[in-house]
Structure formats: structure tokens, C-alpha cells
Amino acid sequence: MNDSKSPRNRVAAHIRELPKSGIRDFFELVMSMDDIISLGVGEPDFVTPWGIREATIYSLEKGHTSYTSNLGLLSLRQQACEYVRKDFGVSYDAESECIVTVGVSEGLDLILRAILEVGDEVVYHEPCYVSYPACIKMAQAKPLPLVTTEEDGFSLDPAKLKSTLTDRTKVLLLNFPNNPTGANLSRDQKKEIAEIAVAHDLIVITDEIYAELTYGERSPSIAAFPGMKERTVFLHGFSKAFAMTGFRIGYACGPSDLIDAMMKIHQYSMLCASIMGQEAAKEALKNGRRDMESMKSAYLTRRNMIVKRLNNIGLPCVNPEGAFYVYPNISSTGLSSQEFATRLLKEERVAVVPGTAFSQEGEKHVRCAYAVSTSDLETALDRIKGFVERVRSENKTSPGFRKHKKDKVAIAN
Ligand SMILES: Cc1ncc(COP(=O)(O)O)c(C=O)c1O
Structure with missing residues (x-):
């Protein structure tokens, strides 16, 4: 039998080697259970604001059901570029430096496929989305993870970045505010990182999907720093801040040669993003700011509540500066992140995501998304408290745990 046709070889090697998402089995289990409070999914609990839904219905009524330009509606690109200029401090030409994508997900895939070749490296910080x-591997390049730590507030230390780079590193991929930690970068950190990117001639991809959900001072995008616009691809979208996950609209702004290369892949693989989603995005940019601010203020109230209560329970967490996630340290329970999440789900019907989904170093953490109602959050936290107390009392009577705990302390020292 011809070996190249054997079933084992039907799937390309780089896809065969791709691991399935670490949280897939876990969410299969969540979906099979009733009455769960889920702090697991990274999705706003708010329905898309009515004004945006209404504008979408109206555009359908008017019969807007066609393809659009491959790059997306020019009117949307113009609005998006104006928004980026005002809110992020960078000016782009709507005709040549902007493309509308199917969420940030497609934008990320397009830019990675457009610029990477076998052997190129992409440095990115872990824990991460x-x-x-996976997307780096699908583009046949090599992921170069840079571990961010609790001690550094999960922010990216420019000195560590510098020492991680090699001759093959072509791209730096950033996501701040960060999924899963909520960490952010200060203006000074961005400046230092930008200087490194210029000195090492890196292309920078900045995923700013959580930018509006910044609770402290918001600094300009890294694309706005000297020497950066020409080397940065700015990815943004409507899923999180405007509660529009189902509309599947994002956009990328960047140098025209890179947008052009992304466009080549997009026009053959996707053709264009859906016109209904694009109409909705136009309305979000035109009139959505007030709703966005009120959702942000609800997230902030919940953030303050969850951080305070997790710390009181003895699951310390770095205070998230943005997004809607918190990443508590669960090591005091003696459970692995998978054990913690599975037992919490089965015993208390609360879903959180094991930290190992986001980083090889994620064993000491779980991710809790606080995009749920305040009352559900209160109940979930009561259940987490009860669970942690029970685990701790079990540990007291279990000599096995004491040994485990002692080993851990020894390692930590
Ligand atoms: C950091 C980050 N980037 C991109 C995405 C995907 O966004 P979109 O819905 O725009 O494809 C997510 C979704 O959770 C995310 O957390």
C-alpha cells in the first residue's frame, strides 16, 4: 500500500501534532450538566445592546444581504480608523491600511499566515489566549513562549523579552489587557518593548480586544510609539467590549503591504465578513459607547467583589487591570488546576478553567470569568468558599497531602 495514502498520513504532520484544546473535555463535561454557574466562558453575559440589534434588523429590512468588498464596507473601515485614531492614538488610511475580519480570530490567523515561514519564531507571553x-503552529512557525509571573503581576518584563529573542524571532505577539490574567502594560513598559521591537526589527501583532475594558489609566496602543506604526499590526474587534461575540466582526490596521498580504488570504478563504455583522459594527461605533461604558462599570463592580472574596477565601490573585478574568492562585488547596476545576464542577456545580489551558506553568491557577450576574457571582463564590474549606479540612486528615505540601514548599524555596 502506498504509504502516503495510508490513513495515518492523511492529516498534515503539523496539524496531526497540534494538541486539542486543553479545555475541550472539560467543557464537554460542563455542557452535559444542568444548573451550573459558569465562570468558565470568556463571553459577556450581556445581550448585544438593543440599538445595535435594532440597526441590524433595520439593515436586513432594507435588504442588505449581499457580499461586501473583500476588505469590508468602506464606511465601516472609515469609522474603525477614526475610532482607532481617537481612542488608540494611531492614524490609518481606511482604504489601504484596514481590513474587516471575521473576529480577531481571523485577523490573527491571517497575519500569522501572511508573514511566517517554516523556522520563523513568534515570541508571545504565557499565560495567554x-x-x-496553535495559530502559530498552524502557520508552520515555532512558538516561543515567555512566561510572565505572579510576582511581575503577569506583565511583560522587557528585560526578559530581550533575553528570549533569537536570530529566528520574527514576530512579537502581545495581548494586554490579558486573557486569562487581566494584566496590563504601563506606558513605560510599552515604550521599552517598542524600543526592543525596533532594535530587533520585529513585526509586532497587538491583540487589543480587551482595550476598552481597562479599569485604570489607559495608555496609547504600542502601535503609537515611535518607529512602531510601520511594524505593527493592530487587531481589534467587537466581541467583548460591545458584547457582540455572535456577530463575528473584527478588524486589522497596519502597514499597507501587510494588510494587502492578509487580504490575499482573506479573499480566497473567507471572501468577506458578513454584511449583517458589519452593519451592526457600524452602529456600535456610531452610538454604542454609552452601553459599552455601562457594561464596563458592571464588570468593574464584579471585579472588585470577586478579587476581595477570593483573597478572603485564601485564593490570592493579582488585581486584574482589565478584561473580565481573574487568575487566582489555588496552590494552598494542594490540588492541581485540573483537579480543582473538576472537583469544583462536580461537587459545587461551578465551572472555572484550569490554568494549564493557558500555560505550561498554569498548574497553580484557575481562570474565573466574572462576566456573570452579581447574584450568580455571589452564589459561585459562596460555593467556592465551601469547597475550599472542605478540601482544606480533608487535607488536615490526609498525611499524603502534608507530604505533597511540604514538597511544594521545598520547591518554592
Ligand atoms: C485575547 C483574545 N483574542 C481574541 C479572541 C477572539 O475574539 P473574536 O471573537 O473577535 O474572534 C479572544 C476570545 O476570547 C481573546 O480572548
């Missing part, structure tokens, strides 16, 4: 290492 689950898609990053």
Missing part, C-alpha cells in the same frame, strides 16, 4: 500557540 489558548489560540496563540
